Amino acid sequence: MTDPLELAAFDTLLTAEERDVRDTVRRFAAEQIRPHIAGWYADGTLPAREIARECGRLGLLGMHLDGYGCAGVGAVSYGLACFELEAADSGIRSLVSVQGSLAMYAIHAFGSEEQRQRWLPAMAAGEAIGCFGLTEPDAGSDPGAMRTTARRDGTDWILDGEKMWITNAGVADVAVVWARTDEGIRGFVVPMDTPGVSTLPVGHKLSLRASVTSALVLQGVRLPSVAQLPGATGLRAPLSCLGEARLGIVFGALGAGYDCLRTALEYAGSREAFGRPIAGFQLTQEKLTEMTRGLVNGLLLAVHVGRLRDAGQATPVQVSLAKLNSCETAIGIARTARTILGANGVTLEYSVLRHANNLEAVLTYEGTSEVHKLVVGQALTGISAFR
Structure with missing residues (x-):
């Protein structure tokens, strides 16, 4: 059998570093994901924390970001890592991309230096898991219609609302949550142990069964002003x-x-x-x-x-x-x-x-x-x- 990609001499398009990243992730998937994935899928479970730590050890979490323990590789290397992870299962790639490209990227791009130092090194190592709270039960393709609100109370913020289809939420240590304020859409870094934060697992899934998917519920969640992402203004x-x-x-x-x-x-x-x-x-x-x-x-x-x-x-x-x-x-x-x-x-x-x-x-x-x-x-x- 000839590998389909050999017909196009695909490897000639890649640098040595890109091939090394691909091969490393392929070995990881072969040794630690493929032997178990059918069982995880059938049971609707995923040992997310263990996988996150292994991915952190390999430098796969936030791998395209610079500093704070992140690998700082190029976009093609990151893409090839995702290619190999999803060749094993979409749920594994989803864990990694939500961690690195949504939660970590939001903090890296829009967070304060204090927020970056507090969360990014632990997330890059897989010791802390993040999720990204944007989608809502009635606001998917139109996120501007979100109903989650954040209102000021003195110097604090009070968040109320519900996010839906949130990957990693059920095992997360921190959530990046987007909410409507009097000043427009704003982002907040929300530790999951904050009073008023809870999750509800999405059951009976026929897709992404080897993935932790939850509703993220926010009821009177009080956050200090420093929880706001200072660089995030508007839906952009x-x-x-x-x-x-x-x-x-x-x-x-x-x-x-x-x-x-x-x-x-x-x-x-x-x-x-x-x-x-x-x-x-x-x-x-x-x-x-x-x-x-x-x-x-x-x-x-x-x-x-x-x-x-x-x-x-x-x-x-x-x-x-x-x-x-x-x-x-x-x-x-x-x-x-x-x-x-x-x-x-x-x-x-x-x-x-x-x-x-x-x-x-x-x-x-x-x-x-x-x-x-x-x-x-x-x-x-x-x-x-x-x-």
């Missing part, structure tokens, strides 16, 4: 955090697709029907070819956008286009791979339907396909379809 701040995290999804979703394609290739080479391996049938080869074409094209775009990000030239529209392409490509690969595996494809013995189910959530979060199409459409036409 949390949206920039989402833009930071989307690059991980651009690579990560394709990692899930890559694992599905490799699984289908291996299965097709060993499964026989009508006296021959099904890899020898024309329709099977057509499916494998089309999956490879989508994967390679997606990765070429991902690396290009990563290079633009490293050069400080990537635009939100380019990231939206890449996120849209990666997610729709990956879920298409997963669904096609499942057809090659036949009935075996619906079991947890193989990864393809687990990936397909996970990608249904990845397709939706941090911008649905519909929203990203409107972002690209606005860039093409100069006309906004949002209002």
Whole structure:
């Protein structure tokens, strides 16, 4: 079996450091994630703290940030780490990207020096876990419609509201929470042991089962003035955090697709029907070819956008286009791979339907396909379809 990426000589696009990062994360996933992931998925559990500490030991948490114990690697290295993590499972990549690209990035970009020193080194080491409270039960694609409020009481702030679909919240030590104030949208660093903070697990998930997903409830949460993120003013701040995290999804979703394609290739080479391996049938080869074409094209775009990000030239529209392409490509690969595996494809013995189910959530979060199409459409036409 030839690896699909060898057909495009993909490794020639990468630096030695980028290949080292990829290979290190691949070994970590092979040794510590893949042997257990089907069981975690079936049980709807994840040993998040243990995984966070291991990821911290490898320098994967906030790895694209500078200082405070962070590795400071480039965007492509970060993307390749996400690719390998999501090739194991989307829930693992989600833990890492929420920690590093949402919670840590928000504190790094908009926090005070005191907030950075207090939280970032512990989060980079995996000793503290963070979550990001933006989405609400009735405010997903339109975060400007959030109902969570923060009001002044003397020099303190009082927060009230509910956030939903919050990855890591149930095991987090700190939350970055966005709320509506008289001065506009503002961000707050909220220790999870603050009175009035609670979480409720989201049960009965069919997607991202190996991930800690919760509602984050804030009832009269009193915070000192120093809890506010001083550099975050307006909705642009949390949206920039989402833009930071989307690059991980651009690579990560394709990692899930890559694992599905490799699984289908291996299965097709060993499964026989009508006296021959099904890899020898024309329709099977057509499916494998089309999956490879989508994967390679997606990765070429991902690396290009990563290079633009490293050069400080990537635009939100380019990231939206890449996120849209990666997610729709990956879920298409997963669904096609499942057809090659036949009935075996619906079991947890193989990864393809687990990936397909996970990608249904990845397709939706941090911008649905519909929203990203409107972002690209606005860039093409100069006309906004949002209002």
